[in-house]
Amino acid sequence: MIIAVDGPAGSGKSTVSKEVAKRLGITFLDSGALYRTCAYIKIKYQVSGKELIDFVTLSKMFFGKDGELFLTINDNTEEVSKKIRTPQIAEEVPKVASDKDIRALVTEKLREMSETESVIMDGRDIGTHVFPDADYKFFLKASSKERAKRRMRDYEDQGITMSLEALIKEIDERDKIDSEREHAPLKKADDAIEIDTTHLTIEEVISIITARTN
Numbered sequence: 001m002i003i004a005v006d007g008p009a010g011s012g013k014s015t016v017s018k019e020v021a022k023r024l025g026i027t028f029l030d031s032g033a034l035y036r037t038c039a040y041i042k043i044k045y046q047v048s049g050k051e052l053i054d055f056v057t058l059s060k061m062f063f064g065k066d067g068e069l070f071l072t073i074n075d076n077t078e079e080v081s082k083k084i085r086t087p088q089i090a091e092e093v094p095k096v097a098s099d100k101d102i103r104a105l106v107t108e109k110l111r112e113m114s115e116t117e118s119v120i121m122d123g124r125d126i127g128t129h130v131f132p133d134a135d136y137k138f139f140l141k142a143s144s145k146e147r148a149k150r151r152m153r154d155y156e157d158q159g160i161t162m163s164l165e166a167l168i169k170e171i172d173e174r175d176k177i178d179s180e181r182e183h184a185p186l187k188k189a190d191d192a193i194e195i196d197t198t199h200l201t202i203e204e205v206i207s208i209i210t211a212r213t214n
Helices: 013-024 030-045 048-058 088-095 099-111 126-132 144-157 164-180 202-213
Strands: 002-008 029-030 058-063 069-073 077-081 120-125 136-141 194-198
Touching: 002 013, 002 029, 002 030, 002 126, 013 029, 013 120, 013 144, 013 164, 013 202, 029 030, 029 058, 030 048, 030 069, 030 120, 048 099, 058 099, 058 126, 058 144, 077 202, 088 164, 088 194, 099 126, 136 202, 194 202
Parallel strands: 002 120, 002 136, 029 120, 136 194
Antiparallel strands: 058 069, 069 077
8 A cells, every 4th residue: 555645845744644654554754855865965975966866876765663764875874864854954955856867766766665565655746756556645735834833843853943934935945946846846646635734733634644544
């Protein structure tokens, strides 16, 4: 079984998908984390263009049993779960994710990860591009202000301070880039169930998805 959960940044995709995975006893795959890891590789190794493609091609990305993300390059393995959740990565990832070669590589890695087990996968093009034949598709959305508030709380938990206005601007710019990019843009699949999470609790969204997939 494959469940696709798409939507813009801050719509609640990852938080909800993780919990749905636990309740259904399936694997959660965070596609956005892989794109963030590509941005992390670009910054850490100071590479771009073909050199970045080569690094990503040779890398191994895999999730641990508790959802932590590991990156292996040249026999060096590190956990990058927290390292990829910084404003610097957030600023870089739209540029990296717009590259068609990077998208092809990440899509290949995601498909490989889901070959042998049931998964719930969140992202921006899961139901339209990565798994257009997914068994269930959902599209989460929320107002820019609400999504910025959520992102601000995430950053505060890491000791990072950013203004709400700056985060709203960042999210609006990310939406524009994601929706207008040439390759696999952010959009709702025709057969996806749309859920506006602006005024819903996490539990309410989880209940909607589990009720539809049980």
